[in-house]
Amino acid sequence: MGAEPPIKPDWDQLYRVAEAQEGLFTTQQAAGAGYSPQLLAHYVRIGRASRVQRGIYRLVHFPAGEHEDLVAVWLWSEQAGTFSHQTALSLYDLSDVLPARIHLTLPESWRKRRLRVPKLVVLHYADLLDAERQWVGSVRVTSPSRTLNDCARSALTPDLMRQAARQALHRGMVRGSLSEVEEALKPFGGLGT
Template sequence: MTRKRAQTPDWNRLFDFALGQAGLFTTKQAAESGYSPQLLVHYVHIGKVVRIRRGVYRLVHYPLAQDEGLVTVWLWSEQQGVFSHETALSLHHLSDVLPNKIHLTLPADWKHRRFRVPPGVVLHHADVATAERSRPAAIPVTSPLRTLQDCARAQLSPELLHQAISQALDRGLIRKSDVARIQDATSPTGHRKR
C-alpha cells in the first residue's frame, strides 16, 4: 500500500488565491495550496496570517482593502453568494442609499440549509443568472437592472428607487425599456397597475 505524500506548502499558490480576494483566503484554499490546519495555526501564532473569522484568513503583509468585510462574507458563502439589494446599489454608486446591513443573495437551494449567518448580513435566496451578475471589484454583485428589480420588490423607498433609476439611465447602465420591468417588480403580482 502506498502512502500519499503530503503536498508541499506553496506560498505562491496561496498568494494567488488571496490576490483576487483582497488578501483573504479560506481554509479550503490553504489546503489546496498545501497548508494543513496545524500549519495555518502556526502562521497565525508567528504573525504571518490573521484569522478573520472561522475558515477565513488574511495575509498580514497584504494591504488592507476597503471591501475586506464584503470579501469575508463572500468567502463565508463558499463564493456562492452575490451581493444584492441595497448593498449592490451602493456598490454600483446608484442613489444616496447608505445600507446598514449587507445584503447577500444565495442560491435558492440553500434556503433550507442551517448555518450561522454573520452579524449584520441579510440573506435572500434566489438563483441569479450569469447575465444578472457583474463584478465591479473582487466580489460578485447583481447587475444594475437586477439590483433595481430586487430593490423594487423589497420596497425600497420610492425616492431612493427613483434616484437610482435616474442615475442608472444617465450612466447608460439600463435602457428606458427596462424601467417598465423595474416598475413591474413593485407590484405584489409582478405586474404594474395600469
C-alpha cells in the first residue's frame, strides 16, 4: 500500500482553468493540474506566470481581460463571493455609477472568518439564492432586482438609484415590484415615470 504517484503537470488543464477566469488561477487549481508550489515558483521565475497576490497567479501571455481585477477578488473569496451593490450596477451598466470600491457579497458563514480583505473591497454578507445570482462574463453578480434592492438598503444617492431603476425597468431586466427601491425614493419624489 504505497502513496499515489504524483500527478504529472498538465499545462492544457491549467490553461483551460485559467482561460475561464481571464487568465487567472489559484495555487489549489494549479495543484489540481499537477503543479507543485516549487514548479509554480519556477514558472514565475522564467516568466510563464506572474503572481497577482498571495495564492493567485496569471498566465503571462494570456490576453488581458476586461474584469481581471474582479476575477482576482472572486478567486480570493474561494469562488464563494458574488459581486453586488454598486459594482453590480456598473457591470450591468445601470446608471452613471462609478464605484471607487469593489462590493462583494459573501455567505453569512464567512462573517465569522478572520479575513485579510483586499484593498478597495467592501464585504457584505448574505445567503443568496440561486435566483439572486447570475453570470456577467466571467464573474458572478447579484441579479438586477437583488442589486437594486441592495443599493436601496445601502442608501445609494437618490439620483443614481432612480436612474438605475428606470434603466433596468426600461431594458426589461426586472419584473414586478421594486418596493424597496420605491420606499427608499419616496422622500425624494419617488421613482417617477
